[in-house]
Amino acid sequence: MRWIDYFYSEEGSKLFFMGVKDLSYIEKPDGTLEYTEAYQQDPSKFVSWAGGYYPAMLTANTFKGGEATPESMEAAAKVEAQWPEEVWPAFTYTQEELGRFTPLHTDINKYVDEMTAKFxxxxxxxxxxxxxxxxxxxxxxDQYLEIYKAAYERYKN
Structure with a gap:
């Protein structure tokens, strides 16, 4: 757990995404980070994040992927007012709820996806x-929403 906690810290995030200070990246006086020429020639020598899942926190300062480009950040700023106030994890359902919810979820989502494309x-x-x-x-x-609401209420409590 300490290893995972470390990669969620600013220091760990820098190491994970940027590599070693002054070897694969430099820190500018304004605090921004920039890859060195050595990194750009062969990133695989310096960072472990390329490919696969990882325990890390993405920030614009340490993650230099497409999501952190100036264009992406500008686009994100335009829709920031519409971001949800709360993001929920997948809810858990009782065994009885799952027996009813799963077929409803499958059928309704399939229909919605198909009709969205058609519209x-x-x-x-x-x-x-x-x-x-x-x-x-x-x-x-109605039954779908009833089950979903019950799972949400359990999540809140």
């Missing part, structure tokens, strides 16, 4: 929206 590509006109909503309701939306 976007113009295969189905938006004048069919009420029929779409009615179909989801007939598929068991």
């Amino acid at each position: 976007i590509f113009g295969d189905i006109p938006f004048s069919e929206w009420d029929k779409y909503v009615s179909t989801i309701e007939k598929m068991g939306l």
Whole structure:
């Protein structure tokens, strides 16, 4: 656990994503980090994050992937007001709930995905929206939401 905790720290994040100070990256006076020429010639010698899952915290200062480019950061700033206030993990369900929830979830999500594509590509006109909503309701939306809400309430408590 100490190893994982370390990589969630600023120091660990620098080591994981940037490598060794003054060897694979330099720290500028303003605190920003920049890869050295040696790193750019062969990144695999300096960092372990390339490929695979890792315990680390991504920050714009230490992660120099596509998500941290100025263009990506600018785009993210434009939608920041629409970010959710709370992000939930996957909820847990009772055995009884799972027996009912799984088929509802599978069927409803499949239908929503298919219809989303059809609406976007113009295969189905938006004048069919009420029929779409009615179909989801007939598929068991109320029961689906009831189970989901119960799982959410357990999560909150």
